[in-house]
Amino acid sequence: MGSVEEKIKVGGLVGGATTTLLEEMKLLKEMQNHSGARKAINSELWHACAGPLVSLPQMGSLVCYFPQGHSEQVAVSTKRSATSQIPNYPNLPSQLMCRVHNVTLHADKETDEIYAQMSLQPVNPEKDIFPIPDFGLKPSKHPSEFFCKTLTASDTSTHGGFSVPRRAAEKLFPQLDYSMQPPTQELVVRDLHDNTWTFRHIYRGQPKRHLLTTGWSLFVGAKRLRAGDSVLFIRDEKSQLLVGVRRANRQQTTLPSSVLSADSMHIGVLAAAAHAAANRSPFTIFYNPRACPSEFVIPLVKFRKSVYGTQISVGMRFGMMFETEESGKRRYMGTIVGISDLDPLRWPGSKWRNLQVEWDESGCSDKQNRVSSWEIETPESLFIFPSLTSSLKRPLSSGFLGAETEWGNLIKRPLRPGP
Amino acid sequence: MGSVEEKIKVGGLVGGATTTLLEEMKLLKEMQNHSGARKAINSELWHACAGPLVSLPQMGSLVCYFPQGHSEQVAVSTKRSATSQIPNYPNLPSQLMCRVHNVTLHADKETDEIYAQMSLQPVNPEKDIFPIPDFGLKPSKHPSEFFCKTLTASDTSTHGGFSVPRRAAEKLFPQLDYSMQPPTQELVVRDLHDNTWTFRHIYRGQPKRHLLTTGWSLFVGAKRLRAGDSVLFIRDEKSQLLVGVRRANRQQTTLPSSVLSADSMHIGVLAAAAHAAANRSPFTIFYNPRACPSEFVIPLVKFRKSVYGTQISVGMRFGMMFETEESGKRRYMGTIVGISDLDPLRWPGSKWRNLQVEWDESGCSDKQNRVSSWEIETPESLFIFPSLTSSLKRPLSSGFLGAETEWGNLIKRPLRPGP
DNA sequence: CTGTGGGCTACGGGCCGACAA
DNA sequence: TTGTCGGCCCGTAGCCCACAG
Structure with missing residues (x-):
């Protein structure tokens, strides 16, 4: 615990931010007063509800924050995607390196919908990254029983x-x-x-x-x-x-709030991040694992490995984990069919969903046809970072071996297998 | 109807905005597709639920929009007021003159909480105001039975x-x-x-x-x-x-949404308005009459009369209407004890709640001790614009006379009446 | 092994007038 | 005039097993 606090402090100083530890503490206290957070939520239960694929970044760790992904979450919640009325924020990069100051678990009083609140502080990528501590990838504890x-x-x-x-x-x-x-x-x-x-x-x-x-x-x-x-x-x-x-997916958890128009929400997300980035000041976000199409706060280590550790090219085979109905994990296989910007106008050069993919199985129409590199496993990443691929619980050996042989097969498989 | 559309078009052209009528129509259609607006909501029932004091601006009319007031609504809904983490928007004035493009009535599917959605487009105060049509003050129809x-x-x-x-x-x-x-x-x-x-x-x-x-x-x-x-x-x-x-007031209608942090909501409100003001482009707001402490979209006519029509000074007596338990109206009397900025740092010179007041009756602790000039009635305004003061339904003559005599008394009354 | 349905029972939802504030 | 209560009745929530997928 002491070490984490130290990291925060050091991070603040190195980053040249004006944030002091005292202000940290005030912020923290304020967050604890946030309605509905009186009693700490049981972390294991929260993760059980979140599902086996959800893991939260650690306090003190470095992450990449993706405004596009955050906007996607807003779009899903409000059922309205960003419109042309939403201004461009040219000074807001498509990925923002941040220090995680705080992570708190929450659950909606009415619906029991779980969500996490995070406080992120942008850091200077050039000055502040050399000692990347390797926490940030340690998976959150999911209950075994x-x-x-x-x-x-x-x-x-x-x-x-x-x-x-x-x-x-x-x-x-x-x-x-x-x-x-x-x-x-x-x-x-x-x-x-x-x-x-x-x-x-x-x-x-x-x-x-x-x-x-x-x-x-x-x-x-x-x-x-x-x-x-x-x-x-x-x-x-x-x-x-x-x-x-x-809840089953069909039940839309959050109705379009009558508090703020969807446009204002999108603007709020972007403007908050832009302001925080410009001032290197902390900002607060909510993450709804079960509503959100993809995580948008990615541990820096994971991000780095996926971007710099692997050469991704069109035609490459990959695997990606999805949750099963019984809250287990299952790998789906696919092929990368393109690499391009999701939104060339607003977010040129963004790594968010820049991979166009096709899934092997029919019946994957519910799955995104665009993914980000850190979401997928490739033969290389499997070889270099086996820890990333699988931590299946029950059929540990058989499942893992199954995956291996599957990979063995697919590497030898032709690019576009016939029927 | 034709005249209203014409006004919109003219307003758009004079304001120098790039908005075309075609885009208007698209916008309008989009809004009608907004979830929950399939069937038009009965206006009389909506107003009955809203209460006797709520009236909405007319489509096509000119209004003053107050970001501070909008922020107050967000604060009430999220139970978190604006913090220091929220940036200043120096180019966003404390009052923004707008043309009302659209007003739609809504009710939350779950709670039946009523709210209105408005599309506002900032207009150029210097070029665009000469012919102020006098609609905008016509009260919305409240059911008599x-x-x-x-x-x-x-x-x-x-x-x-x-x-x-x-x-x-x-x-x-x-x-x-x-x-x-x-x-x-x-x-x-x-x-x-x-x-x-x-x-x-x-x-x-x-x-x-x-x-x-x-x-x-x-x-x-x-x-x-x-x-x-x-x-x-x-x-x-x-x-x-x-x-x-x-619902009774104790039941907080809207729980703190898990979609957006309160900070981001405040930022969203301000950034949306700032962006719209800079581009003279339309923006969309929600107004929750029963949650909101004070209306923040004020018909320009009403605003003008209150600001330029009356000399308000410390010591002046005033009356203000409140809703009774049985959904009637009642006037409470008070004295103006100060004129000052509510937030001298963010909003210097703002007319929003710049009047400090004391109420005659004890038991008014639930009432704001700061009001805006357009919310109150003064002897002058009563004389000059009697239409503003009262439109009591049942005891029309007696009620109105009662108000008159009350005013007669209080004008003669000493500044600070003893117990 | 577990989902659905028929049978049975008992609790409480819901209709009534009696009071009293 | 209208809020709450005791009384009463019957609808259905909810416990049981049989049966089948």
């Missing part, structure tokens, strides 16, 4: 309770006293807001199965869950039982 | 229905057939989103009273009404029965 189930019509109807998958119940819940007739216990679990929920856990029926009955419908009602939404249980490091929810 | 009731615990409990005040039922609802035992009818009413609700209206009990029974609890549940919230019924110009809701 968890399960995630997509709710069925029966789970959410008023007719009954929640059917717990057998493995989940046996792995996560306290062991039942099977001598009881029927075996029963009371589960007390906490959610992101530290509310407690009590569920009656019973093992009954023919054939026998695990069910949550009494208390379940209250939970469904309070969280407004529908069939298709997901519920997840985890056991944190203190082996406390916690519960989280994930 | 309406009633508003604050819900009691019984109204919202699951135990029973809604107790309709006698006068309301007799004035608004279709007459009951009192030969029935008991007299009963089915009411079909529409809300802001054009959803229909059916209530069983019955006249029963000992003593007899009007009740809404079947269907009421669905409404309460769907709108998530609590004791203390208000419900209002109106009969519009087509004598259709409509229903609206107003």
Whole structure:
């Protein structure tokens, strides 16, 4: 902890910014007073809700901030992309190197939608980068003991309770006293807001199965869950039982706010970054992992490796991780078919989504046909930085080997495989 | 209609803006596609929900836009006022003369919170003001046949229905057939989103009273009404029965959005206005009458009269209208105790809340101790522009006379009346 | 192994007049 | 005039198993 603070201080001095540690502290205190942050949110539960692919940068580390990506998040939230009414900020670069001052986890009181608040301070790329500490890539801790189930019509109807998958119940819940007739216990679990929920856990029926009955419908009602939404249980490091929810994608989490027009939001994002860049002063952003198409705050190390570590060319094969329905990871393969600016007018030369790609499988129409180099794995990056590729949990060896052989195949594969 | 369009066009040309009518139309169409605006919102119901003091500027009219006021609205919505991290916009004046291009009414799908979206285009004050048409002050139509009731615990409990005040039922609802035992009818009413609700209206009990029974609890549940919230019924110009809701103030309507940090929102407001001012290009704002402390888009005529029409000085007595609990109007009296800048650093010389005031009555601690000149009535303004002062509905003559005599008294009254 | 549906029961939603403020 | 309560009834939330995918 002490070292992190030191880094911040040093970073501030080297960067030539006027920010003092005292101001840091004031800022920090102010953030903690921000509504809804009274109790610290459980990090493991937050990450379980965020999904296996989301990792946040570390406090004190260096990152690249991409205004375009931030604008994309605004576009998704407001369902309105940037229009011509939005001014150009010629002095705002397409990528802004920043020091991460603060990262706090949040969850919407109404919807339980998770998001992170970060305070970033632009640094001078020429003076301030030599000692890049290698944190910033250390993955955030994802809970190992968890399960995630997509709710069925029966789970959410008023007719009954929640059917717990057998493995989940046996792995996560306290062991039942099977001598009881029927075996029963009371589960007390906490959610992101530290509310407690009590569920009656019973093992009954023919054939026998695990069910949550009494208390379940209250939970469904309070969280407004529908069939298709997901519920997840985890056991944190203190082996406390916690519960989280994930809405189906169809439910737009955030309605277009009646506070600010979409245009003003886009302008706010860009103007805030431009002002911060000009003054090297800190600015505050929100990151909504589940709404956002792509991360737009990238650890500098990761960014550097992808840009300088690999020669990317048209025709190159690549892999990219996506989340599965059951909150696992799966690699999809594709081919790079072009390298060009996403927005040549506003952001010439930007590395944001400058790779045009085609996916091997049909049914990938939901996937972006433009990606950024740090999102993908190439044969080279796999070879040079194997740590980047995979940290699958359960089928660790088989999964990893599977990936390897897959890579082996694809390298030998022709450029455009026929049907 | 034709004349309004013409005004827009002329305004655009005289202002030297590059905006063409074609672009206007595109903009307009785009706005209509804005989510949630498929069906036009009933204007009378919207105004009934907004309250008797809210009036919107007319399309095509000239207004003064106050960035400070807009920022106040953001501050209330996010519960965070502008911080030192927000840049100064030296080229953005504290008041911006604009042409109103478009005004659309909206209501939040979730909360029914009403708001208006306006498109404003800055105009050149020196070239573009000579013929100020006198629309812009014409008050928006508030329904004359309406009633508003604050819900009691019984109204919202699951135990029973809604107790309709006698006068309301007799004035608004279709007459009951009192030969029935008991007299009963089915009411079909529409809300802001054009959803229909059916209530069983019955006249029963000992003593007899009007009740809404079947269907009421669905409404309460769907709108998530609590004791203390208000419900209002109106009969519009087509004598259709409509229903609206107003949340109690305690319920913060808009939670701090997880889309944009409060700082970025403040910046977005200011940067959008600054950019529009520099280019004389249109910009879009939202106005939330019930959240916003004061209107920040003021008809130019009203602004001019208040600033140039009246000499305001320290010690002067004034009156100001406020909304009563039952959605009526009431005048509160006070004394001007100072004239000074609200924010001498950012907005020197601004007319926004530059009057410091003291209220006669105790229990006005909820009221601002700073107001703007166009919000108040002074003896002079009363004399010169009587149309500004009062348009009370029911007790028109008596109310107006009452106001007159009150003014008569206070003019003679000493500067600081003793207890 | 787990999703859905039929059967059954009991709790509470919701209609009524009695009071009293 | 209208807010709250006790009384009562019946609709449905919610527990159980059977059955099938």
